[in-house]
Amino acid sequence: MVVTRWVDLRSDTVTKPTEAMRAAMAKAEVDDDVLGFDPTALKLEKEMAKITGKEAALFVPSGTMGNLISVLTHCDVRGSEVILGHNSHIHIYENGGISTIGGVHPRTVLNNKDGTMDINLIEAAIRDPAFEICYPTTKLICLENSHCNAGGRCISVDYIDKVGELAKKHGLKLHIDGARIFNASTALGIPVDRLVQAADSVSICLSKGLGAPVGSVIVGSKSFIAKAKILRKTLGGGMRQIGVLCAAALVALQDNVGKLEDDHKKAKTLAEGLDRINGLKLDVAAVETNIANHLRYCFYCDQVYLDILESSNLNAPKLCKALERHGILVMEDKPYRVRFALHHQISAADVQFTLSCIQQVVNEASDENGASP
Structure with missing residues (x-):
């Protein structure tokens, strides 16, 4: 698979200096x-x-x-x-x-x-x-x-x-x-x-x-x-x-404090989208800022609720690797949990692209296991 775009949601520490920052650094009095x-x-x-x-x-x-x-x-x-x-x-x-x-x-x-x-x-x-x-x-x-x-x-x-x-x-x-x-x-x-x-x-x-x-x-x-x-x-x-x-x-x-509210809105949009994917569970109400890491991955099989770590080919490390093949970078927080962190260099389109890729990965995992989400 050829990656045509990268969406880095590992942390809000991955932001790159803006052109305004680089210009200020070059001109700084020291x-x-x-x-x-x-x-x-x-x-x-x-x-x-x-x-x-x-x-x-x-x-x-x-x-x-x-x-x-x-x-x-x-x-x-x-x-x-x-x-x-x-x-x-x-x-x-x-x-x-x-x-x-x-x-x-x-x-x-x-x-x-x-x-x-x-x-x-x-x-x-x-x-x-x-x-x-x-x-x-x-x-x-x-x-x-x-x-x-x-x-x-x-x-x-x-x-x-x-x-x-x-x-x-x-x-x-x-x-x-x-x-x-x-x-x-x-x-x-x-x-x-x-x-x-x-x-x-x-x-x-x-x-x-x-x-x-x-x-x-x-x-x-x-x-x-x-x-x-x-x-x-x-x-x-x-x-x-x-x-x-x-x-x-x-x-x-000066430039980025005012963008934090938008980061929070994008995190909420991501959380709500994830929660709508059959088989994913997320405490949407707990997403208050720019981090969404309450996601636990699971699927339904014959109406029995099963934890993915015990019963599926899809766990948090595999999900991270599968998303990376799509150009989505996320951070494994625990074997049961993956963290998504939003920041000002993630667009609304990036959020929708991420949701579509996660939906595809979950569907593929469900097909492999014979599950019907």
């Missing part, structure tokens, strides 16, 4: 950022601090480094403990950096399907200082918004405020992994600064839905950012003329 003099970096950091309502901001090479720096800045004594979701990005996908590099102990609490954690369980996880001779010292609570492993679900401002109140009650800090906080803000209709008001720090990815080629920003108080800048240097994240990267991020803020 200086040594480690010395604190890169004018374009300073402009980006000032803008991000303003958007989030925080005192200061710091550009970092990646979201993983941004979260690591944030946790280590708050948990500045080895043996400290952070409370975070069992299914959070920091806990699952960041190489255990808070433990291996920072000596910070993760205290996990069960994530609900919407990405939240029960507040009473968070409070129960806070260590009693009276037993500090035995326990790690709780220093920090981490939330994630939107929540990747919950399918891009958004955490409400009321919930964040309550967790913030709990943190203050016990003398703790609150960090939000806001890799897609602009998606959450768009979906909820709540300005970013209000959404993160209760947080002491936030990490925000520039290279996901915003579409910049590189980087993240962390925001917080001036004292927090001063300590974070030292840690950035320690971790090898102190770069020099980063204005060439920050220039693209400034264009992303």
Whole structure:
């Protein structure tokens, strides 16, 4: 099969720099950022601090480094403990950096399907200082918004405020992994600064839905950012003329934030189309932003509902390979699940093409198994 078009739905990190970004990068004013003099970096950091309502901001090479720096800045004594979701990005996908590099102990609490954690369980996880001779010292609570492993679900401002109140009650800090906080803000209709008001720090990815080629920003108080800048240097994240990267991020803020709503609409259209294909089941209501990863693949055979992993030639890895032959790239999330991520470089026509290809693959799999969807 000759592929005539490619539709890349693996992640919103696969976006390419726009021509406007490339032009801005070429013209960017630069200086040594480690010395604190890169004018374009300073402009980006000032803008991000303003958007989030925080005192200061710091550009970092990646979201993983941004979260690591944030946790280590708050948990500045080895043996400290952070409370975070069992299914959070920091806990699952960041190489255990808070433990291996920072000596910070993760205290996990069960994530609900919407990405939240029960507040009473968070409070129960806070260590009693009276037993500090035995326990790690709780220093920090981490939330994630939107929540990747919950399918891009958004955490409400009321919930964040309550967790913030709990943190203050016990003398703790609150960090939000806001890799897609602009998606959450768009979906909820709540300005970013209000959404993160209760947080002491936030990490925000520039290279996901915003579409910049590189980087993240962390925001917080001036004292927090001063300590974070030292840690950035320690971790090898102190770069020099980063204005060439920050220039693209400034264009992303100007041009692409307004496109997120359309990304969400395309994700919903994709979800609704998938749910209409006989044999596919998807929680359409759970698709709130640009990620649809609640799809479980199954088919009906003689009116008996069967899980495809046990009874069919079509499972998630095979589906990914079959779609790739059509020019559709998606990401296997689990053997039972495939993730689709929309972004501003995916068109409405791409969504319809994807649906037609998936329909064809499902039909072929059903024919091979003698099933009648």
